[in-house]
Amino acid sequence: MGDHTSGPDQRRQFIRRRWPLVVAGVIVAACVGFAVAWVVRPAQSVTAGSSAGSSSSVTLAAPTATIKVSCQDNSGDAGRIQSAINSSPVGAAIEFQGGTCLLTKGLTLMGDRTYTGGSTTGTILKQSGSLPYVLASTSYVDSDPTTGDPLAIRDLTINCAGSGSTDGIILLNWQVDVEHVDINNCWNGIVDTNTGANGHAISNTSVNSRFDNNFISGSGQYGFEVIDSGNSVTDGFLEDNQIASSGADAVHMQNAEGWDISGNHLYDVTKNAINLQRIYGTTVSGNYIEDFGDSQNSGTFYGIVAAAQDGPGSTIVGNKVFNLHGEGNATYIYLAINATNSGTGYAAVTGNVIQGNRQSDIGLYFTGAGNPLKVTASGNNITGVGTKSRTGSDATVTTGS
Numbered sequence: 001m002g003d004h005t006s007g008p009d010q011r012r013q014f015i016r017r018r019w020p021l022v023v024a025g026v027i028v029a030a031c032v033g034f035a036v037a038w039v040v041r042p043a044q045s046v047t048a049g050s051s052a053g054s055s056s057s058v059t060l061a062a063p064t065a066t067i068k069v070s071c072q073d074n075s076g077d078a079g080r081i082q083s084a085i086n087s088s089p090v091g092a093a094i095e096f097q098g099g100t101c102l103l104t105k106g107l108t109l110m111g112d113r114t115y116t117g118g119s120t121t122g123t124i125l126k127q128s129g130s131l132p133y134v135l136a137s138t139s140y141v142d143s144d145p146t147t148g149d150p151l152a153i154r155d156l157t158i159n160c161a162g163s164g165s166t167d168g169i170i171l172l173n174w175q176v177d178v179e180h181v182d183i184n185n186c187w188n189g190i191v192d193t194n195t196g197a198n199g200h201a202i203s204n205t206s207v208n209s210r211f212d213n214n215f216i217s218g219s220g221q222y223g224f225e226v227i228d229s230g231n232s233v234t235d236g237f238l239e240d241n242q243i244a245s246s247g248a249d250a251v252h253m254q255n256a257e258g259w260d261i262s263g264n265h266l267y268d269v270t271k272n273a274i275n276l277q278r279i280y281g282t283t284v285s286g287n288y289i290e291d292f293g294d295s296q297n298s299g300t301f302y303g304i305v306a307a308a309q310d311g312p313g314s315t316i317v318g319n320k321v322f323n324l325h326g327e328g329n330a331t332y333i334y335l336a337i338n339a340t341n342s343g344t345g346y347a348a349v350t351g352n353v354i355q356g357n358r359q360s361d362i363g364l365y366f367t368g369a370g371n372p373l374k375v376t377a378s379g380n381n382i383t384g385v386g387t388k389s390r391t392g393s394d395a396t397v398t399t400g401s
Contacts, residue, residue: 064091071101071123078105085110096156100124106133108141111149111173117156120180126159132197133167134158134186140172143196147206147232150175160186162218167191172202176209182217189216189223189243194232201229207258209236217244221252223266228255239263249275250292256282257309263287270294272302273321278341280309284316291323296330303334303354308373310343318351326357333362334385340371340394348400349377356385367392376400 069084071077081101085094085108093114103125109115115135117123125134135158139148151173158168162185169178170191183189192209195201216223223243226233235258243250245268251261256276260283266273267290274284284304293301303321308314321334334354337347345368354363363382366375366389373395382388391397 064093065089067092067094068097069094071096071098073100073102073126075102075104075128077101078103078107082107085113088113096123096125098123100126102126102128103131103134104128106131107135108138109135109151109153110138111151114152114154115156116152116154120155120182121157123156124159125156127161127166130164131166133170134160135168136170136197137173139196140170140193141197143198143200144172144202145200146202146204147194148173150177152177152179153181154178155180157182157184158186159184162220165220168216171209172196172206174206174208176211178214179210179212180214182215183219185218185220187220188225189219190214191222191225191227192233192236193227194230195227202232204232205234206232207235209233210239211237211241212239213241215242215244216246217242219243219245220247222246222248223250224252226253226255226259228253231255231257234258236260237262241265244268246270249273251275253277256280256306258282261285261287265290267291268294268325271296272305274304274306275302276304276306278309279306279314279337279345279347281312282306282314284314285318287319289319289321291325292321293323293327293330293332294325295328297328298330300331300333302332302336302338305333305336305338306347307339307341308337308345308347309341310345310371313346313348316347316349316352320353322355323357323361327361331360331362332356332358333365334382335363336365337373337375337395338365338367339369340373342371344372344374347373347375349375350379350400352380354380354382354385356383358384359386361385362387362390364389365392366390366395366397368394370394372396374398 069081090112096117160166165187167188168183168186223246238261240263242265249272250266250269251274255278257280262285265288269292273289273292289303292303363385375397378399
């Protein structure tokens, strides 16, 4: 029959039906307003150290802080910067500002933080005195039993003194990100390790780190090094770096399992350009090697050399390997897999460009050295060598299918 209510009674029923909806709408609006206010809160900014002493300006925080530390090119820089790092909250960005920081002591870097300069060449961390390192993670310095938390280092220069055994950066952390950093005249430019300062290895993995777009030059030993006495430092990325004038190898990795080593430019290399002691699911691609074994008159030197592990194969693809500065009287092998460490090793070697200098040079060399090695090698452009490809013991080389 329908509702025949009308007039004031009908309006009262309408209000009673709609009132809960009105209340709900007010509550929702209040919650949205609070959420917006929370999101737009400004981040904390702290300034540590000025020429007149330490000062700070703080804006309400959330959820991280920016700690700005001035570089004053004096002996107080190291202590002031370390103090700022030690007092920083988790998630903080520590910014080195003002030109040159004179470091009389190496800086230790806490995890879950970002360390950045004003620009790659505008902020310089300069060694002053005998140091084991310029930058090292606290997990390395404290010899933690497990890997440290992620951290990032960006947009600055590290200048070592060029004497002794001072490393530029030593990290015992997973998911590291180092990019746009210049590192000059250190013993080793960058070290990614599973071993603490006391010589004890971690008990877990230390994976997924990235090292991109850095310029490492004048290293006394290695430009980039992986130390891994177990099987911890895996699945990383070494990409688009320039590594020049290394006293031994430009890239030296005890373990390259799962790594992507691509797009790097290596030159003025005293020994081997890329030396990978364990490959397993490894990618080596698009690297430009100008030279290796500079001025060596004895021994054997390699542009790219690797030892295979049992299991998933690796790819060595599209690299350019030359010796543009000429060669000494040593033996020069441009690309080699010189062992299978255990089981059966597998690799595909395709599309590389090799240009040698002498009849004694060898373009490709493959041997299992006691264990089976199965290689697909095809589409490589090899000129200027006396031996384009040589197969040693326990190796089977085909053109693929």
